[in-house]
Structure formats: structure tokens, C-alpha cells
Amino acid sequence: MEPIVKMTNISKLFSGNQVLKQVSFEIVPGEIHALMGENGAGKSTLMKILTGIYSKDEGDILVNGSLVDYKDPKEAEQDGISVIHQELNIIPNLTVAENMFLGKEISYSKTGILNTKAMRNETKRHLERLGVKLNPDKNAGSLSVGQQQMVEIAKALATDTKVLVMDEPTAALTDREIETLFGVMRDLKNQGVAIVYISHRMEEIFQMCDRITVLRDGSYVGTENIKETDLNQIVKMMVGRELGERFPERQVKIGEERLRVEGLSNTGLFEDVSFSVKQGEVLGVAGLMGAGRSEIFETLFGARHKTGGRIFVDEKEVKIKKPYDAKKAGIGFVTEDRKSEGLVLELSVKKNLALPNLKPLSNWGVMSAKAEKSMAEDFINKLRIKTHHADLQVKSLSGGNQQKVVIGKWVGINPKILILDEPTRGVDIGAKKEIYQIINELAAQGVAIVMISSELPEVLGMSDRIMVIHEGRVARILDKAEANQENIMQAATGGYKHVKTNGQ
Ligand SMILES: Nc1ncnc2c1ncn2[C@@H]1O[C@H](COP(=O)(O)OP(=O)(O)OP(=O)(O)O)[C@@H](O)[C@H]1O
Ligand SMILES: [Mg+2]
Structure with missing residues (x-):
């Protein structure tokens, strides 16, 4: 043809x-x-x-x-x-329908006035074809x-x-x-x-x-x-070469409890979430879109206000009201939306890597340019970030390389607990493996890792335990040995009724 x-x-x-x-x-x-x-x-x-x-x-x-x-x-x-x-x-401050018809608005042929009703209906129709129910008048940014x-x-x-x-x-x-x-x-x-x-x-x-x-x-x-x-x-x-195992093996001795969450709630989004993560452990978090996975961890991190629940780091209760408190408690967070939260696109790779690391690099409040540069270069090599030099704007990197910068940002602060929300989204198979290796190295250093991921092979390949979220509640926490594609999906779709989870 x-x-x-x-x-x-x-x-x-x-x-x-x-x-x-x-x-x-x-x-x-x-x-x-x-x-x-x-x-x-x-x-x-x-x-x-x-x-x-x-x-x-x-x-x-x-x-x-x-x-x-x-x-x-x-x-x-x-x-x-x-x-x-x-x-x-x-465009966040336009509605769904306005976004759909941007640049090709439907208007009444006689008057030229915009036919908002037709656009709304068309929007609904096209979204329904994709199985999505959304109010066309809703702000797209929300x-x-x-x-x-x-x-x-x-x-x-x-x-x-x-x-x-x-x-x-x-x-x-x-x-x-x-x-x-x-x-x-x-x-x-x-x-x-x-x-x-x-x-x-x-x-x-x-x-x-x-x-x-x-x-x-x-x-x-x-x-x-x-x-x-x-x-x-x-x-x-x-x-250009054989890659070997997709999920590198992790030989880590799992230690004491690092993070414990008891009954965390943010009414309207999720309720009564309890779990714990130990030193060197990787807790995978699975669930369908909209189940509330990101919201749980954004709340834990202080980016949203909790309506209830307690958080313990190394057995001591911590009060987290804003991200600053979480960072002080040793929690790092790689967000899912690199564009709006993870990166400052206009800034250089170097500056982005240095952003959350201002403290260790600064001396009486003055950031050493030399320290900044060597740290950035160190990360660029370690994560194999493909950029011509550290001063290039992050927005000129390819999508997957931007993601590596986001991860590099947080690895540098030596967190006790690192929450990764979709860490390998858009990342190629070779770089994915590099990110898994970084996760394993961090785990070996005793960091407790939470990895939210929509890719089931990845969740299964990387987690010691898997917490499945269904409609804002913990549906089930599975051990690596018992977890498989079927029982995760069953729990994620509400097919598994397991009411009591005490985080064990
Ligand atoms: N506007 C730009 N200015 C300068 N360099 C650019 C620009 N856009 C892309 N590049 C560079 O071109 C190369 C190819 O980038 P491209 O985005 O096409 O990669 P890709 O194959 O789509 O990668 P990914 O899987 O990460 O999306 C990269 O090295 C990138 O940094
Ligand atoms: Mg691309």
C-alpha cells in the first residue's frame, strides 16, 4: 500500500x-x-x-x-x-469545552456568535466516546x-x-x-x-x-x-546493547519501621489510610486513576490539609502542616506532574538539581557556585541525564530526561523516606532500569521508599509490599510473594473486601 x-x-x-x-x-x-x-x-x-x-x-x-x-x-x-x-x-483557566475547541470554535453561521451549546454537546460526545464523564464547563486546570x-x-x-x-x-x-x-x-x-x-x-x-x-x-x-x-x-x-534483567535484583536487609501513618484522612478525597514502611523497604502503591493515590501522599507531605490521622517518623510523631515540615522530617517527594510541580522549566538543569538542596550547598546562606556545579555534574553522570551541559534550560531536554532531573532533585537531600509518584513515567527502558538501580541503592542505604505507579509490571517487579487503593481507601496490602496482576486489579476495582488494614 x-x-x-x-x-x-x-x-x-x-x-x-x-x-x-x-x-x-x-x-x-x-x-x-x-x-x-x-x-x-x-x-x-x-x-x-x-x-x-x-x-x-x-x-x-x-x-x-x-x-x-x-x-x-x-x-x-x-x-x-x-x-x-x-x-x-x-490551558488551565479555560473550561474543558473551550480547550476542546480552541482555535476552531463553532459559531452560528448567520451571526458569527459562538455556539457554546453546540461546543458543549460536542465536547461531551467526544469525551463519552473515550468513556470519560466530565462537565464541559469545568475549569481544565482543576x-x-x-x-x-x-x-x-x-x-x-x-x-x-x-x-x-x-x-x-x-x-x-x-x-x-x-x-x-x-x-x-x-x-x-x-x-x-x-x-x-x-x-x-x-x-x-x-x-x-x-x-x-x-x-x-x-x-x-x-x-x-x-x-x-x-x-x-x-x-x-x-x-545498542543487551540490557539484561529489566528489574535489577535488590539485596537489602529490611530494617526498623521508618514511617507509620495511622488513619490519615482528607475527607472527600480519602479516608482512614494506615500503613507503614521500613528502612530499606519499597512499598508499591497501586490503584486506578482517581483512586486517590497521589492525594494521599500529597496530604502526607503537607501539600494538602489533612482532616485527620497521625504520622510517625522513626517512631516519633511529626506534625506536618506544609511541605517544609515534611522535608524537615526527612521526607522527599517526587511529584507525578513534573511540569507544574517538579521542575522549573525556565531554569537550567543545574539550578533545578540544586533547588531542594540549597541547605547543604550553602555556606552562611551563600550558595557556592562550585559546589552547585559539581553536584549537578555528579547527578548528570549518575542518572545519565542526556544534556549538553548543566546550564541548559530544563525545557530543552527530552521528556524522559526531565524526569531524571526531577528524581535527582530529591535524591540529593538524603531523605529518610522518599515518595516517588510515577517515577518512570515517560522514561525509556534503559533509563527505567537506571532509576530502579537508584531506588535499590537508596533502599540499601536504609531509605524507606514509597513508589506510586500505574505500571503493574513495575509495581510487581520492584516492590516488597504493595498497597492497593480503591476509592480513597486501602483495599489491600499484599506481600511480594502473594501479589500478582490479577489480585492487584481485583483489589483496585473494588472486588476484594478487606476492611481492616492496620498497616502490617
Ligand atoms: N527546542 C529544543 N531546543 C534544543 N534542543 C532540543 C529542543 N527540542 C529537543 N531538543 C533536543 O533534541 C533531542 C531529541 O529530543 P526529543 O524530544 O525529540 O527526544 P524523544 O525521542 O522524544 O525523547 P523522549 O522519549 O524523552 O520524549 C534531545 O537531545 C533534546 O534535548
Ligand atoms: Mg518525546
Whole structure:
């Protein structure tokens, strides 16, 4: 079949850095084509060139056999090419419906007045197709990251699409939403839509895609039919070497109780949450989107006000009213939303790494530039953050590398307890393993780790115990030995009635 999009020998230079080198990529109608590669390989950049967000330095783009050179995404959209971007583009102070129809408002043809009723109804209809019930008049800023992602997806589907680029659409979603989304993707595929699918979740790729194209360091490595390849081959193409075990083994002696939470409540969000984490232990936290996982830990951290409950660190009760109190008690928190909470995008990698670490680096209140630089470089090496130098703005890093900066921020303060909310979201398979190794090292140093994750293989692969949250309550706490995909999902969907959890 003739490709609907054919990109040949695309090259791109960003401030002296060759991020794409003679890359070719094509896609035919009715296929789901995975675009894979490590963080910073150039996937998003290639797609931004296709859709006119960036201009290319070299190469040709054919759409339906004709040469195109889109000046902006609107032109691409007119040819039926739409994108769901990796970074959310929701405008927080507009409503859901206003976001959906931004730039393509529906108005009454005679008067030109905006037809808000039609837009509201259309918004509802597109969201319902994705199984999402949301009030179109709600402020988009008040939605969870997952809900915002759903609005973005609905927005892309609202146009008459022939080519749909999905840049990590599932990173913020959990299993149930992902299944719905996959259903929609299958429908689109059957209607002949070509889908470019970017994801670091290997299981998804093998479940959904027909072909895979791999990029490495800005170069094209190859294209494989999914039926004729396997995970090992793809990983090898991506990282250029064998990766070995996905979840590195942890040999840690679990020690005394580090953190104990008794009856923590934030009425309306969650109730009566009790658990404990020991030195060197990794407690995985699973649950569906909206179950209240992040809210529990944001409250514990003092970023939200609790309505009840007590918190103990090393057997001593601590009063946490604001994040500062939590930090003083030795608690670190890697938030799920790196854009709004984790990072200051305008600042350099160095400054971001130094932000929570001001104390140890400053001498009578003056931060030593030298100390700041050497610490930043240390982290860049340790976490293998792909950046040309420590002074680059964080926003110019690829998504996965931004995530590593967020983690680096907190590792430096030597917390007693480290809460990681979706620590490997958007991170490639090699870097994921590096993050797991960092988690293991921290555990070996006696840090108690809480890892909230929507990726079940990761929760199962990394946790000593797993706490499953269902509708704002602890549904079950499972030991590593008894935990599996089925009993976690059962508890997460409310199928397991286990009322009394005393955190043991
Ligand atoms: N606007 C920009 N200015 C400078 N460099 C950039 C810019 N956008 C991307 N880069 C660089 O280009 C390279 C490729 O980035 P890109 O975002 O395309 O990677 P990716 O494959 O999408 O990675 P990820 O899986 O982390 O999303 C990276 O080294 C990145 O730092
Ligand atoms: Mg990307």
C-alpha cells in the first residue's frame, strides 16, 4: 500500500546539536506504527517536524504523494494530520469545552456568535466516546493529569483525522482508560486512519502495533514487523546493547519501621489510610486513576490539609502542616506532574538539581557556585541525564530526561523516606532500569521508599509490599510473594473486601 506519510532523510540541528541525522520514516493507512527509541533519540522532534512545529534542515516530506512543508500545525491539520503531544497543552483557566475547541470554535453561521451549546454537546460526545464523564464547563486546570490527557485525546479525535500522532498518550493513564483508548485506536485503524504511536511501555507496543521503527541518537536504526520481532531485538536496536534483567535484583536487609501513618484522612478525597514502611523497604502503591493515590501522599507531605490521622517518623510523631515540615522530617517527594510541580522549566538543569538542596550547598546562606556545579555534574553522570551541559534550560531536554532531573532533585537531600509518584513515567527502558538501580541503592542505604505507579509490571517487579487503593481507601496490602496482576486489579476495582488494614 502507498504510504500516506513518507519522510526521507530528515535532518535537524538544535543550537549546534545534531538531533536528527538523515532519518526516514513512513506510515500506511490503517496501520499502527510504533516510533521507538531512548529518551532524547529524536522521536518527538521528528513528529514536530512532520506537523510543522519545527522546520527541518534537510529532507523531504510527502503526504499522499505530494511534497509538503507545513509552516504550522494548522496547515498539517488541514491535511488531516493531528497530534496528541507528549507535554500537555491544556490551558488551565479555560473550561474543558473551550480547550476542546480552541482555535476552531463553532459559531452560528448567520451571526458569527459562538455556539457554546453546540461546543458543549460536542465536547461531551467526544469525551463519552473515550468513556470519560466530565462537565464541559469545568475549569481544565482543576482536572487531574489523566483527565487532562483524556481531553487532549478527545480534542485530537474531534477533527477529521487521517494521520494521528500519539506521543506517549498513555503515560498519565491507568489500565482502564488505556483499554478504552486502545478500543478507539482499533476503530480508527479499521477506518483506515494511520496512527504513529510513541510509548515507552513495551507491553503496549507489542499489544497494539503493526510495525516498529527505531531511532537511536537521532539516527534511523530500522523498521520491523511486529510479528517478526521480539522485545529483546527491539531493546537491542534502541540501546545498542543487551540490557539484561529489566528489574535489577535488590539485596537489602529490611530494617526498623521508618514511617507509620495511622488513619490519615482528607475527607472527600480519602479516608482512614494506615500503613507503614521500613528502612530499606519499597512499598508499591497501586490503584486506578482517581483512586486517590497521589492525594494521599500529597496530604502526607503537607501539600494538602489533612482532616485527620497521625504520622510517625522513626517512631516519633511529626506534625506536618506544609511541605517544609515534611522535608524537615526527612521526607522527599517526587511529584507525578513534573511540569507544574517538579521542575522549573525556565531554569537550567543545574539550578533545578540544586533547588531542594540549597541547605547543604550553602555556606552562611551563600550558595557556592562550585559546589552547585559539581553536584549537578555528579547527578548528570549518575542518572545519565542526556544534556549538553548543566546550564541548559530544563525545557530543552527530552521528556524522559526531565524526569531524571526531577528524581535527582530529591535524591540529593538524603531523605529518610522518599515518595516517588510515577517515577518512570515517560522514561525509556534503559533509563527505567537506571532509576530502579537508584531506588535499590537508596533502599540499601536504609531509605524507606514509597513508589506510586500505574505500571503493574513495575509495581510487581520492584516492590516488597504493595498497597492497593480503591476509592480513597486501602483495599489491600499484599506481600511480594502473594501479589500478582490479577489480585492487584481485583483489589483496585473494588472486588476484594478487606476492611481492616492496620498497616502490617
Ligand atoms: N527546542 C529544543 N531546543 C534544543 N534542543 C532540543 C529542543 N527540542 C529537543 N531538543 C533536543 O533534541 C533531542 C531529541 O529530543 P526529543 O524530544 O525529540 O527526544 P524523544 O525521542 O522524544 O525523547 P523522549 O522519549 O524523552 O520524549 C534531545 O537531545 C533534546 O534535548
Ligand atoms: Mg518525546
